[in-house]
Amino acid sequence: MNVVRQLGNGVFSMNGREWSLLVACLVAIVIFSVASPHYATSGNAATVLRNSVELLLIGLGMTLLLAMGGIDVSIGIVMGLAAIAIGRVLGAGGNPLLALIAGPLVGALLGCVTATVVVIGRVPAIVGTLGLLGVYRTAVFVLLGGQWLSGLPSSLTEVLATSVLGVPVPALAITIAYLAVWLALRRTPYGLHLLAIGNSEEKARLSGIPVIKIRFMTFVVSGVLTGIAAMFYVATYRNVEMTIGSTLALDAIAAVILGGTSILGGRCSLIGTVLGVLLLRILQNGLLLIGVPSLWQPVVTGVLIIGVLGFEAVCNRLPLGRFQRARA
Amino acid sequence: MTEPFLVARNIAKRFGALTALANVDLEIRSGEVLALLGDNGAGKSTFIKILAGAHPPSDGELVIEGNPVAFHSPKDAAASGIATIFQELALSENLSIAENVFLGRELKRSILGIPFLKRKEMRQRVDGLLKELDAHISDPEAPVGSLSGGQRQAVAICRALNLNARLVIMDEPTAALAVAETRKVLALTRRLAARGCAVVLISHNISEVFEVADRIVVFRRGRKVAERLAAETHHEEVVSLITGAHPDVRALEKTN
Numbered sequence A: 001m002n003v004v005r006q007l008g009n010g011v012f013s014m015n016g017r018e019w020s021l022l023v024a025c026l027v028a029i030v031i032f033s034v035a036s037p038h039y040a041t042s043g044n045a046a047t048v049l050r051n052s053v054e055l056l057l058i059g060l061g062m063t064l065l066l067a068m069g070g071i072d073v074s075i076g077i078v079m080g081l082a083a084i085a086i087g088r089v090l091g092a093g094g095n096p097l098l099a100l101i102a103g104p105l106v107g108a109l110l111g112c113v114t115a116t117v118v119v120i121g122r123v124p125a126i127v128g129t130l131g132l133l134g135v136y137r138t139a140v141f142v143l144l145g146g147q148w149l150s151g152l153p154s155s156l157t158e159v160l161a162t163s164v165l166g167v168p169v170p171a172l173a174i175t176i177a178y179l180a181v182w183l184a185l186r187r188t189p190y191g192l193h194l195l196a197i198g199n200s201e202e203k204a205r206l207s208g209i210p211v212i213k214i215r216f217m218t219f220v221v222s223g224v225l226t227g228i229a230a231m232f233y234v235a236t237y238r239n240v241e242m243t244i245g246s247t248l249a250l251d252a253i254a255a256v257i258l259g260g261t262s263i264l265g266g267r268c269s270l271i272g273t274v275l276g277v278l279l280l281r282i283l284q285n286g287l288l289l290i291g292v293p294s295l296w297q298p299v300v301t302g303v304l305i306i307g308v309l310g311f312e313a314v315c316n317r318l319p320l321g322r323f324q325r326a327r328a
Numbered sequence B: 001m002t003e004p005f006l007v008a009r010n011i012a013k014r015f016g017a018l019t020a021l022a023n024v025d026l027e028i029r030s031g032e033v034l035a036l037l038g039d040n041g042a043g044k045s046t047f048i049k050i051l052a053g054a055h056p057p058s059d060g061e062l063v064i065e066g067n068p069v070a071f072h073s074p075k076d077a078a079a080s081g082i083a084t085i086f087q088e089l090a091l092s093e094n095l096s097i098a099e100n101v102f103l104g105r106e107l108k109r110s111i112l113g114i115p116f117l118k119r120k121e122m123r124q125r126v127d128g129l130l131k132e133l134d135a136h137i138s139d140p141e142a143p144v145g146s147l148s149g150g151q152r153q154a155v156a157i158c159r160a161l162n163l164n165a166r167l168v169i170m171d172e173p174t175a176a177l178a179v180a181e182t183r184k185v186l187a188l189t190r191r192l193a194a195r196g197c198a199v200v201l202i203s204h205n206i207s208e209v210f211e212v213a214d215r216i217v218v219f220r221r222g223r224k225v226a227e228r229l230a231a232e233t234h235h236e237e238v239v240s241l242i243t244g245a246h247p248d249v250r251a252l253e254k255t256n
């Protein structure tokens, strides 16, 4: 028990940035409740949480990638490809357990592909994953043959839409994923190595860190989390549309940056990512309910990214250097 | 004479068309402080990066206690007992002092097969090292990015000491230090040598070198041009070797 307490010390501790995000979420909720009579209902709260599941899982992986000085702009379509694999298994009447394996497996494989291009091939992550995005988009198109996968059997839904001891399975999965990533990041050598690489790859190498191994692994971990997200996606919607995941990478990067993770690497906040995801989803849902067309959602996300990065750029020029705040 | 700890034979390093090192032969002995001197760009840092496993040599071989070795990474060199303080220090500014001292070789305990950091033990060990070095650093949890140049140098030295190395390489360790701190580092090199450790010291300060070095090696334009026992040479000769005014160097450079 003592060991557990020691290991878990600080797992949910928050700094100023994270408290402000929490306050921003609450303020947004209050404003939307006043603005729309449909907003403050338990049904809508459930919708927001439901809509956050995939982004939370993908956001955890994206946090690791950005902390390492990496990025993956193809991650949304990776979820799409994993969802197609799951859909095919289900559609063929496959065992839902097989579908449970298919998601993370495809995610891991695609993570290996990304890592091969970016880590082994040394293509800068932003360019490499942009190239893969193009390839994967077409792959989705070809695999779906121009048609949605729809009306998938409910066998997976029956597994994942249940509760364990009163806790919904998605919440359980997210909690476990969060704790696992947090422990890896803050309590094992892997986390230190990741942050050192994000600070400077060359210095990390000179310090004797296995840079290639750590970077490769992290892309695979992000892929696996994305594959798990695909499972929940398919279980919920029971279809896979042509445009699946097209705004997910943007949303994930926005949420992670909003949460206080540095786009330049070396510094990250997992709790910040969780709050960033919630804020983004609260805004998207609320704007929809007060009558802003969903077409505007990427605009909101984009403006948030630019706003946060612009604000940070200004702050970094002020005294109280970035490293004073980096540790929080 | 006992066998040297490390022998470098015919080491060469090329960066594309640029030859940074050629035909370097050198012996490094335990219990001895060896000073590497030379102008800016002479190839000193490149040479010690080869010893440290940070660059593979383009040619030549390294032999440690009679066994040829090939380093594929700085980790390999560390495993052979070589600790290096790089000129650029190679510290991670976003990590704490304690984390930097142990980076790449953390203390860990395995729980269910997962390696968890032993943070308290690492912290205590770093406290001890900082005290031993008499470094004016109050909080080992502070990020290295918030330290002064001299304090960072102290952290890098802690890192090297923590390895219990057989060979400690210091690339301009006193460059950022004040007088008192410089004295401490020089005393430290002598203490390491007295303990039986081999020490390689790179410095541009010739008086400093004469204070601590047993042997002096001079690099010039990627070649080793001279090797002297410190007791058998003097300040002016070393200067002329570095600048190339010395007749030996002239003769050597004429034949090439």
Ligand SMILES: Nc1ncnc2c1ncn2[C@@H]1O[C@H](COP(=O)(O)OP(=O)(O)OP(=O)(O)O)[C@@H](O)[C@H]1O
Pocket: B015, B018, B020, B038, B039, B040, B041, B042, B043, B044, B045, B046, B047, B087
């Ligand atoms: N990674 C690299 N790629 C290309 N050229 C390099 C690299 N590292 C060093 N060089 C070149 O090799 C030569 C020797 O450099 P080195 O850093 O070894 O000099 P030095 O003797 O340590 O000089 P200083 O006293 O200024 O530290 C220089 O011409 C330098 O430009």
Ligand SMILES: [Mg+2]
Pocket: B044, B045, B046, B087, B171
């Ligand atoms: Mg140098």
